[in-house]
Amino acid sequence: MPTDQNSNPSDGNAWETAPYKADLVDTPSSRMFLTAEGAPRQSGQPIVIFESGAGAASTWWSPVARLVVDRVRVLMYDRSGLGRSEASAATRTAENMAGELLSLLDSAHITPPYLLVAHSYGGLIAREFLAGGPPGAISGMVLIDTNTEKTYAEMRMPMDAAKAILKDVDYMQITGISTQNSFTAGDLARNNLDESSPHASATSEAEQELMPASAAALAQKGQLATHALGSAPLTVIRGDTPRDISRIVASAFERKLGTPEQRAELKEFAQRLEKIDRSLQMEQLALSSNARFVQALSSGHHVQVTEPELVAREILRIMDSSTTN
Template identity: 25%
Template sequence: MNTLKWIKRILMALLLIIFLLLMAGFVFERISRSIAEKIKPDGQFAEVENHKMHYLQQGKGGPTVVFETAFDPAGHLQWYHIQQNLPKSYTTFSYDRSGILWSERGANPKTGEKMAEELHTLLEKSKAPKPYILVGHSFGGMLTRFFVQKYPKDVAGVILVDSQYPADEKYLSPQLYKMVNQGLPGGFLKFANTFGAARLMFKNMFPENNQYQYQNSVMPALLYKSADATLEEQDHMKSVKTEAAAINTFGSVPLYVITAGDKTKYDSFIKDQKIKNEMLGAWDKMQKDLLNLSTDSKQIIAEKSGHYINQDQPEVIEKAVNDMVEKVSVQ
């Protein structure tokens, strides 16, 4: 009987501790959000279908290099350091998709076509000089297909940075396909976002050095704004991939396919060597298949990079951008 009483007391104490921790987290989150509201946006805003979207535009003259972010709550911050390093003799343009960082969510569905329409409207409103060179990382690389299909006359070149391959089931075994497409635990992350844990989990998403100090301060501070829209994009991922797979040509638009070359890039989340080798081989085949999107394409291997080439070897992307600008400028 005494044992039962002690068990009940211990359980009550644990529940009380959990409750107090949740309340402390909730208060911490509300204070953090209040502080984050005072962070001044680094770019400008334009009205896109009754909601404001945020973009960072630098340089002058054409062409305009347009950066499209991966499935990522960091939005334009993933390109921030690269934009600073590129010449100002042409225009560079990064932005936050609807609901990410400083961009309002709006009412449009998270389809590939609608995201392309929003980007095009934003470019028009910002008066970014045409033509455009699209640079898309991962999920953002897949989104470039919708833009090229809808606005082909505006696109002078495309650079895919370790881009997702929409028909990945073509190269992956059922086991591996399920593994790489399982997504983030949406319910848990929404819970964590309410009680202050999410901003701690994503505290150092960028490398911990001075070059990324700004990104590491802004991204977690504004995560509460980005989380829901990012998870919403995940909910639409399957349909976006299906639609993107049907867009299988850029015609003769110049295309660079930049591929991560670090063979250890999957070591942290794939322990089985056989499955790891399968993933490496499949990704290599998918990246080579992307070359078939254009009759004028070439592959660039970032030998020391994992999936985030924009962090591991940004100089590879910068050189590819400069080369593409020169290529399309003399045509």
């Protein structure tokens, strides 16, 4: 586990200084794919780490990374079993995956401080990283439409109905991501390869199956009540997930996808989500005494690809604050 918070790039660690570095890194759980790029890291400067949502590989962060690499050092990695990383025998709980990230950083000799930027289910992993990492290792967080300890208990998403309906639709087309995104042709090609990697489907299912248990385990840590981030800067960015679900529901009824009961379940879920989603996102502000809330105005759930400039702005704001304090 990393402990030295005063790493100096003059030590010659290419992960912190090379214009671009990508490789498989041996860790105790698996060989994990890691990339690093951007401005050389200066002594004591935070390094940005992107944490993807369930079943998503690191390429989903490329639109944001392109906007910040001129000024900051960024890391993108594929969790075990996703993208170009090999599978791990460890169960796919958020706590285990946070531990694997800590091991990856240790193996690559990338020391704190870290600025964690997480999307969707990645928020649970980032917060487990906060719980299990060295004290003070996290200098800030950007949480983008992330799941919380209450998400599954309060939203009660009908997973069987959702799977039955989504198997017959193009999710990216229905939600508008296919036309509103900042991906390059290379990003899209890489995403296609990542989704067809040998372990991707099984790993994605394993992550999704353990989401409720991971949320319940995080709840036991009481991070909101104890203000676990202290005064480290935090931005909570909310997209419009209810909009995405409503579009899926409309398509399901129009095309008669799934059974009538499944369509009704998903519609009821969309109505419930509309009422509680904003409050669940805002509750995370209690993690830090130095927190702010940002509402994305032109995005559904995947703000990092539809409004990457918004995410980039918050990353740079937090990085600037860390250098002036």
